[in-house]
Amino acid sequence: MKTTSRNIILLCTLLMIGAFFVPFWKIILEAPQYPEGLEMKIWLYKITGDVDKINGLNHYIGMKLIHEDEFPEFKIMPWALGLLIVFGMFGAVMRKRTLIWAWISALAVAGCIAFYDFYQWLYDYGHNLNPHAAIKVPGMSYQPPMFGYKQLLNFLAGSFPDTGGYFVIAAALGIVGVAVYEQYYSKK
Amino acid sequence: MKKIRQILVGMTLIALIGGSFTSCKPKKVGSLMAGDAAQKVYVAPGKFDEFYFFTSGGFSGQLGVYGLPSGRLLKNIPVFSQDPTTGWGYTEESKPMLNTSHGFVPWDDSHHPELSKTNGEDDGRWIFINGNNTPRIARIDLTTFRTAEIIELPNAGGNHASPFCTENTEYVVGNSRFSLPLDGKDDVPIASFKENFKGAATFIKVDPESGRMNVAFQIIVPGFNYDLAHAGKAVSHDWVFFTCYNSEQAHNLLEVNASQNDKDFVMAVNWKKAEELIAQGKGKKIPASYMHNTFDEKTHSATSTQEKEVTILMAEEMPGLVYYIPCPKSPHGCDISPDGRYIVASGKLAATIPVFSFEKLQKAIESKAFEGEVAGIPVLKYDEVLAGEVQQTGLGPLHTEFDDKGFAYTSFFVSSEIVKWDLEKRVVVDRAPTYYSIGHLCVPGGDSRKPSGKYVIALNKITKDRYLPTGPELTQSAQLFDISGDKMTLLLDFPTIGEPHYAQAIAADKIVKNSKKFFKIEDNANPFAAKSEAEAKVVHKGNRVDVYMIAIRSHLNPDNIEGIKMGDEVYFHVTNLEQDWDVPHGFAVKGANNSELLIMPGETATLKWTPDRAGMFPFYCTDFCSALHQEMQGYARVSPASANVPLSFSGGATASESK
Numbered sequence: 094m095k096t097t098s099r100n101i102i103l104l105c106t107l108l109m110i111g112a113f114f115v116p117f118w119k120i121i122l123e124a125p126q127y128p129e130g131l132e133m134k135i136w137l138y139k140i141t142g143d144v145d146k147i148n149g150l151n152h153y154i155g156m157k158l159i160h161e162d163e164f165p166e167f168k169i170m171p172w173a174l175g176l177l178i179v180f181g182m183f184g185a186v187m188r189k190r191t192l193i194w195a196w197i198s199a200l201a202v203a204g205c206i207a208f209y210d211f212y213q214w215l216y217d218y219g220h221n222l223n224p225h226a227a228i229k230v231p232g233m234s235y236q237p238p239m240f241g242y243k244q245l246l247n248f249l250a251g252s253f254p255d256t257g258g259y260f261v262i263a264a265a266l267g268i269v270g271v272a273v274y275e276q277y278y279s280k281k
Numbered sequence: 282m283k284k285i286r287q288i289l290v291g292m293t294l295i296a297l298i299g300g301s302f303t304s305c306k307p308k309k310v311g312s313l314m315a316g317d318a319a320q321k322v323y324v325a326p327g328k329f330d331e332f333y334f335f336t337s338g339g340f341s342g343q344l345g346v347y348g349l350p351s352g353r354l355l356k357n358i359p360v361f362s363q364d365p366t367t368g369w370g371y372t373e374e375s376k377p378m379l380n381t382s383h384g385f386v387p388w389d390d391s392h393h394p395e396l397s398k399t400n401g402e403d404d405g406r407w408i409f410i411n412g413n414n415t416p417r418i419a420r421i422d423l424t425t426f427r428t429a430e431i432i433e434l435p436n437a438g439g440n441h442a443s444p445f446c447t448e449n450t451e452y453v454v455g456n457s458r459f460s461l462p463l464d465g466k467d468d469v470p471i472a473s474f475k476e477n478f479k480g481a482a483t484f485i486k487v488d489p490e491s492g493r494m495n496v497a498f499q500i501i502v503p504g505f506n507y508d509l510a511h512a513g514k515a516v517s518h519d520w521v522f523f524t525c526y527n528s529e530q531a532h533n534l535l536e537v538n539a540s541q542n543d544k545d546f547v548m549a550v551n552w553k554k555a556e557e558l559i560a561q562g563k564g565k566k567i568p569a570s571y572m573h574n575t576f577d578e579k580t581h582s583a584t585s586t587q588e589k590e591v592t593i594l595m596a597e598e599m600p601g602l603v604y605y606i607p608c609p610k611s612p613h614g615c616d617i618s619p620d621g622r623y624i625v626a627s628g629k630l631a632a633t634i635p636v637f638s639f640e641k642l643q644k645a646i647e648s649k650a651f652e653g654e655v656a657g658i659p660v661l662k663y664d665e666v667l668a669g670e671v672q673q674t675g676l677g678p679l680h681t682e683f684d685d686k687g688f689a690y691t692s693f694f695v696s697s698e699i700v701k702w703d704l705e706k707r708v709v710v711d712r713a714p715t716y717y718s719i720g721h722l723c724v725p726g727g728d729s730r731k732p733s734g735k736y737v738i739a740l741n742k743i744t745k746d747r748y749l750p751t752g753p754e755l756t757q758s759a760q761l762f763d764i765s766g767d768k769m770t771l772l773l774d775f776p777t778i779g780e781p782h783y784a785q786a787i788a789a790d791k792i793v794k795n796s797k798k799f800f801k802i803e804d805n806a807n808p809f810a811a812k813s814e815a816e817a818k819v820v821h822k823g824n825r826v827d828v829y830m831i832a833i834r835s836h837l838n839p840d841n842i843e844g845i846k847m848g849d850e851v852y853f854h855v856t857n858l859e860q861d862w863d864v865p866h867g868f869a870v871k872g873a874n875n876s877e878l879l880i881m882p883g884e885t886a887t888l889k890w891t892p893d894r895a896g897m898f899p900f901y902c903t904d905f906c907s908a909l910h911q912e913m914q915g916y917a918r919v920s921p922a923s924a925n926v927p928l929s930f931s932g933g934a935t936a937s938e939s940k
Contacts, residue, residue: 146861149834153908227835227909 094188095279098271102185102193105264105271106178112257113137113171118211120237121251122147133159134255137170154235154246155226156218166210173203174261181268193272200265212239321763322773324351329793332725332786334738335394335408336759338362339780342389344410344421349725349736349786350761352775360419360428361389361412365876369428372878373852373887374807375576377585381415381433382570390414392441393509393783397492401448401514401730405791407492409444409453416440418453418485420492422578424797429576432494435569435591436464436481436501442510442523446487448730452497452552454512455483456523460504464569474532478504482523482550482596482603493575498559498592500550502603503656504530506539507548509614509680514621514730517639519553522624526611528655540630544607544663546655547615547626549642554602555594563599564592579806581884597657604646605655607663608635614680614721618689618704619730623668625689627678634678634691636707638668669707674700679720680783682727684764685734690727692719692739699739699762701769713769715739715760716747724764725786733788737762737769740781747774757781798862800883807885809854814838821928826851832866832880832902833858835909837932843918844928847895851917853878856885867903870917877903892919 116134119142123130131143131150140161148158161167177200184192219236230246237243237250244250254262324330330348333355338344342362346355363370363379370379370387379385389412396403407429408421416434421427434440439458446453460478462469469477479501486497505525513520528545531538558564569591576583596603610628617624624637642661644650650665677695684690689704697718701711721740725733739760748756756776762769802812811817811829817838820827826849831838837855845851855868859882868878870890878886892898902913920926 149859149861153835227912 094190094275098275098279099185099188101271102181102268105267106181106185108260108264108267109174109178109181112174112260115257115260116141116255117257117261119253119255121253123249123251124247126247137174137257138167150248151235153226153228155223155229156235157221157223159218164214170207177203190272190275193268193275197265197269197272208239215239318763318770318772322350322352322761324348324353329789331789332733332736333789333792334723334759334784334786335396336740336777336781336784337391337394337410338778339392339757339782340390341779342391342412343779344391344394344408345778345781346426347759347775347777348789349738350772352759352761352773354778356426357778358421358426358428360410360421361386361391361417361431363387363876367879368876368886368888371876371888373889374580374582374885377583378428378431378574378576380572380574380585381417382435382572382587383415386415388414389417391419391779391782393444394785395444395446395453395783396729396785396787397450397487398446398448398729399450403726403729403785403787403791404450405787405795407450408785409446411440411443411455413439413441413458416443416455416457418444418455418494420487420494422492423792424795425578427576429492429578430494431572431574432485432496433571433573434481434483434496435571435588436461436479436499436593437483439506440483442507443483444485445510445512445521445728447512447521447552448514448518450487450489452484452486452512452521453494454510454521454523455481455485456502456507456510457481458506458508460506463501463567471532474504475530478530478532480504480507480525481593482507482521482548484552484555495573496571496588496591498555498564498594500555500594500596500599500603502548502596503658505546506535508612511615511617511728512552513639514617514619517617517621517624519551520639521550521552522615522617522626523548523550524608524612524615524626526613526629540611544609545611545628546605546660547608547612547624547637549604549606551602554599558594558599558602559592564594566590566592577806578800579804581800581805581807581886601646603658604642605658605660606637606642606666607652607660609633614678614692616681616683616689616728619683619685619732621730623704625681625691627681627691629677629679629694631678632674632676634671634674634681634702635663636668636671636704637666641668642666671702671707671709674702674709675712680722682722682724682737683732684724684727684737685732688764690722690724690737690764692722694718694720694742699737699769701764711768713762713771715741716758716774717741717743717745721781721783723784723786725788728785733786735763735765736772736786737764738784738786740777740784742780744776748776759784799860799864800881802856802858802860802883805856805883805885807854807856809852809887810856810885811854812856813858817932819928819930821849824849828853830855830868831858832856832868832913834864834907835902835913837868837900837902837913837915839930840915840932841918842915842928842930843920844926845892845917845919846924846926847892847919847922849892849919851890851892853888853890853900854885855880855888857882859883864906865904866906866913868900869903870900871898879904892917895919895921895924 118135120133134142332349334347336345344358359369397407416437420430422429438461440455441458443455444453462477482500506527510523527539610630612626613629614627645665651659675693675696681691719739723738761773857880873890898917
């Protein structure tokens with residue numbers, strides 16, 4: 094493996110460390126009464142933003158209160174990403190292509206698990222509603238989108254990566270690029 | 282043929298003469314309006330105005346807030362008068378704000394808003410306004426647009442020459458339009474006016490951090506009618522100037538008897554000198570009784586403190602402190618040019634405007650150019666202080682504001698017009714009629730070191746045929762003129778709440794950036810606050826019932842209360858738990874001899890209710906807060922005093938009863 098390739102991988106893992114210091118994902122809500130929008134920021138280990146305001150509004154449709162203590166994921170995710178970062182660095186230092194491919198597979202698996210888990214939560218919040226809620230629309234569920242925008246009654250809900258998410262996506266693309274290059278183009 | 286020609290010539294002549302007669306008739310407003318006036322005042326929906334415009338409420342006792350150039354009403358801030366809409370002066374928390382040494386006074390007459398200043402420029406932190414009737418000064422906090430403090434002035438009657446401030450808001454001033462004997466010695470014959478009645482030039486110190494006011498000292502001056510004031514700027518920084526009329530010291534038929542002297546006075550007070558005298562211990566502490574009321578943003582409650590003494594300086598005993606400048610015919614307005622070099626006073630029965638020079642004033646004092654003394658105070662020679670008179674102005678000049686290009690704008694009550702004149706050359710350059718009977722006028726920043734050159738606003742007393750009629754009582758109004766060009770052009774008329782005396786305007790961005798959106802619930806230190814659902818409760822002790830109630834979209838907790846008995850006094854302490862902008866909750870009870878509550882997010886307000894009969898009393902949220910606002914309700918059950926109904930509640934609150 095070329096020194097440049099190794100350095101790029103190291104740089105990518107460093108970029109992933111940045112994800113600990115900024116929000117990872119965001120859910121945004123817009124409505125006529127909220128032209129400025131409401132935002133919920135999901136970090137690796139906490140939730141910030143207008144959570145109280147969103148909970149205040151959600152009680153009308155009987156959605157459960159969103160509270161970060163509810164999520165065991167916040168205890169696991171920092172470790173999982175930390176492990177990936179260490180693994181990536183190890184692969185780079187060892188300059189082993191196979192290790193890099195293993196890393197990419199691990200990231201893909203972790204990503205799949207994360208998105209599946211995220212979907213489960215969104216489904217649960219959107220469907221598991223208090224039967225005594227003030228506003229009940231027959232057949233209506235309030236599952237927010239996993240990615241992109243979706244209209245939920247008067248609210249337009251959006252779900253997108255935040256800065257930390259983009260860090261990891263950029264790092265993953267960088268590392269995949271290096272792996273492909275090393276595999277097919279690099280002259281020994 | 283000749284005859285026909287003669288007839289034709291004759292007819293032409295008649296037509297010409299007739300035409301010139303009609304063209305002699307002065308043009309009306311239509312021709313004064315600029316063609317693009319509508320465009321200049323149109324602020325599109327959703328867009329903001331460029332200036333905040335604060336108008337005194339006059340006999341409403343309040344302070345109006347408008348946007349300029351649109352003239353849209355934004356808020357009416359309750360100050361000196363009870364306001365059932367917001368509960369101001371009705372809630373247990375706000376009642377102390379209207380305390381005076383005369384007890385609870387639920388009304389006043391507010392005349393002059395004055396923005397706080399830093400380096401002579403409006404800084405947008407606070408706005409002060411005077412209460413004329415029961416002499417008071419209020420400070421309104423411009424982060425919350427609420428009255429934060431009201432202080433009473435001892436030894437004063439008719440606090441009209443107020444509350445103008447010095448360049449760094451070191452002091453705001455007040456003075457008596459209705460001179461009085463000193464407090465406690467005022468049961469005297471009216472015939473002893475000249476002997477006993479005094480003015481009280483009051484200097485109120487303003488804390489530069491908190492804004493808190495305190496009466497620092499009062500200069501006791503001859504008993505004239507002190508009308509208006511302004512502090513000096515830059516070169517004249519150390520001085521405050523007051524106008525006064527009735528130097529005749531008449532006490533009856535003032536209309537005639539106070540208009541005899543050819544000249545009354547502008548009183549020049551050296552406040553730096555006063556500070557020195559106080560520091561040297563020359564002040565005398567005398568007993569006094571006046572109220573000082575402050576509103577605490579943490580407890581959301583007001584407290585009244587009775588002050589018991591005041592420091593006075595007797596003007597006639599302190600040489601170098603006070604001078605009188607003769608000024609033609611009952612001067613009213615007293616305005617200082619942006620550079621502080623000129624003092625413009627307007628004799629309201631005069632036809633000229635005298636402009637005094639601060640430089641000449643200093644020389645005259647130095648060379649003792651006195652024409653005599655009045656009550657032990659030197660009177661300077663008119664010509665030795667005068668820079669010049671503006672001739673052929675109009676009739677009845679009242680007030681002057683300034684722009685950024687060296688022009689002054691003076692209002693004329695009798696001839697109902699604004700006259701624009703060149704400050705250095707002292708010649709009239711333009712005039713514009715006002716509809717009708719203008720009192721004060723306002724240029725944004727017009728009494729500061731940095732006036733804006735965009736607008737002048739006329740504040741008119743009479744509107745007659747200007748709006749749709751509304752019975753015998755008609756609105757007062759403001760008129761907006763564009764002054765960016767050589768000619769003043771009328772852009773807009775709009776009605777105002779109460780009578781606008783003075784008004785001030787300030788660039789919006791100086792205020793917007795500090796505007797508060799809600800109060801943090803965790804900072805709420807009201808002793809009766811329920812800061813969460815879990816803290817909602819009812820306490821019954823003796824004949825007092827304290828309901829610690831919360832309001833949040835869309836319920837009140839507790840929502841039903843039973844066990845109240847006749848003879849009980851019920852206090853609803855309602856805390857708004859919302860933590861978002863623009864979500865107030867209201868609260869009202871059937872039959873309460875009281876107003877409603879209007880509670881801002883994070884705030885606690887208390888409604889006192891003494892039930893007048895046994896029965897069921899619905900209460901509810903009065904501010905349409907949410908989709909289920911109509912469901913925000915509950916009942917209070919009142920039983921006869923002898924009944925045996927236990928205290929109980931619903932809504933999740935906890936009950937407690939102690940005998």
